[in-house]
Amino acid sequence: MIPNEIDPEQALAIPHRPGRHCGSSAIRDLLEFHGMMLTEAMCFGLGSGLGITYLALPDAPVPFLVHVRSLGYEERVFQALDIPFAWTSYASVDEGAQALDDLLDQGCPALLLTDIFHLPYFASRTHFPGHAIVAWERQPADGSVLVTDTERPAPIPVARAALARARFADLPPFVHAGNLFAPPSISARFSVERVATAIRHNARLLLEGGPCVGVAALDTWLDDLGRWEREGDWRWTTRFAYQVIERRGTGGGGFRKMYAEFLEEAALADPRIAELRLPQLMADSARCWTALAMALKAGSESECFPAELLADALQAVQASERCYVEAALAY
Structure with a gap:
């Protein structure tokens, strides 16, 4: 206990x-x-919970941060259910x-x-x-x-x-x-159409945004790998990034594992989700994010900064995320 x-x-x-x-x-x-x-996975999916945010914070203990959940998530869950x-x-x-x-x-x-x-x-x-x-x-x-x-x-x-x-x-x-x-009461509306809207919205969130938001943030991260080695304590920076992706309440794979479960649940109500292979594509992305996290963890324990290892892992994440987004936008 x-x-x-x-x-x-x-x-x-x-x-x-x-x-x-x-x-x-x-x-x-x-x-x-x-x-x-509602299941936890359904709550996560209704809020379009997937995201990528890359931050450079020169004066912070961890000078480079990556977040793998979308901002404004909580509000979108309730909006999807017509809850003020x-x-x-x-x-x-x-x-x-x-x-x-x-x-x-x-x-x-x-x-x-x-x-x-x-x-x-x-x-x-x-x-x-x-x-x-x-x-x-x-x-x-x-x-x-x-x-x-x-x-x-x-x-x-x-x-x-x-x-x-x-x-x-x-x-x-x-x-x-x-x-x-803290609402005194809740009256919600749930439908398959709202689930579909959330799936498409989350795909757009991953595709759109500036150089530090969404899939584009991975390019910025790749370009910054040299700075990760030179600025701050790169062992702690890589360790913290590993924790944020795999350990700190993500359910594994940068939230992608749980989102795949949401897609599997949604596919029971709408077969087109399965036809587009959205659950499988998201599971592939989850595996790539976990591989990146493991590379970050291994790097934090290395003698030398693992630039090539991280670059390869980041490129695999990029490819899997883009593959999923293209399929989801066709939904």
Whole structure:
């Protein structure tokens, strides 16, 4: 049992099951609380969750970052279900904490964005903002807040002050100021047409954007490999990139493995998805992303920067992503 978690029998009203990605599992739990059952993979796919964002941050501990999930994901899940959505943000940590107290006292669980650096149960030495959790209720004894988090099997009490601080972050690309979403009720609409729209939209997200967004970001990353070797601690930069792609709540393969499951589920309702081989093409992309992650991990343990190894792995990812996007845009 994870330290500081409560007995599951004390939290039967909290519909949480371990998941793979913070946002999709948190949204699944919140929807289930309000009476709508969707798989985590379906929640991820409805939000057009796949993305590629490449960032150069010269003054940061990790000077080069890659994110493999799309920005604005949470909002798109609710939009796809016709659920009115807007993040509520706050001017100060104290104001945000008080607002959460009031909502929980009214019986409204809240979807939150947090920085794991400030969540005690992570004991993280690295800032990682944009991490979604759900806050469910306050504990009368000490005012701590029960939260559920991705793969953790049971609710975890978090000190009020720590949770309040975790909800504020200014590290790009995930900037949040106490962001929460706590609807008193949810009435959703689901259809095969909405799934199809999400698939096409996610393909466009991967294809469009500037040099640091979508598939084009892989070209920028390739061009920057020399800088990865020269600037900062390349062993930590490559290790962190490996973690972001394969370990930090992606479900493996830079979220592509879970997205392939979404496509398989969607294909049961629309055979054209299978005819276009979208699940298989996405599974191929997942394998290429995992191979890139393993190359990054091996590089972090090497004596010399693995420029050729990383270039080959990046080019394989490029090819697989473009192959999928072309097929999805034909859907």
